[in-house]
Amino acid sequence: RGIARSRLAKSTLDVAWGAVLSILAHKAEEVGATVIAVPPHNTTQLCSRCGKLPLVSKTLADRVHRCVHCGYVADRDLNAAQNILRLGSSLQDKTCADGQCVS
Numbered sequence: 001r002g003i004a005r006s007r008l009a010k011s012t013l014d015v016a017w018g019a020v021l022s023i024l025a026h027k028a029e030e031v032g033a034t035v036i037a038v039p040p041h042n043t044t045q046l047c048s049r050c051g052k053l054p055l056v057s058k059t060l061a062d063r064v065h066r067c068v069h070c071g072y073v074a075d076r077d078l079n080a081a082q083n084i085l086r087l088g089s090s091l092q093d094k095t096c097a098d099g100q101c102v103s
Contacts, residue, residue, distance in 0.1 A: 036088045047072055048082035 025035045045053055047065070049072035058065070058076065065072070065079035072079075
């Protein structure tokens with residue numbers, strides 16, 4: 001906790017996040033699953049229903065996703081999770097063919 005507030009904060013948190021991803025990949029491999037890294041850019045901003053960006057970007061205080069384009073309303077985290085799932089599935093389709101996955 002103390003180091004996370006020092007000059008080394010970014011480096012420390014990067015190492016911790018890397019360790020989480022490493023453990024996740026190892027556990028997925030044990031059960032025959034694959035971890036697909038998804039670029040996080042705009043996953044909380046984009047509408048998971050129509051795919052459009054909001055006219056004004058949401059702040060962290062905005063906890064509900066309301067799309068002005070299609071009217072879709074959902075919890076912001078649910079909307080982001082749906083975007084991540086769709087993106088991860090599309091990336092999986094590109095890396096897996098005929099049951100053979102490229103890692």
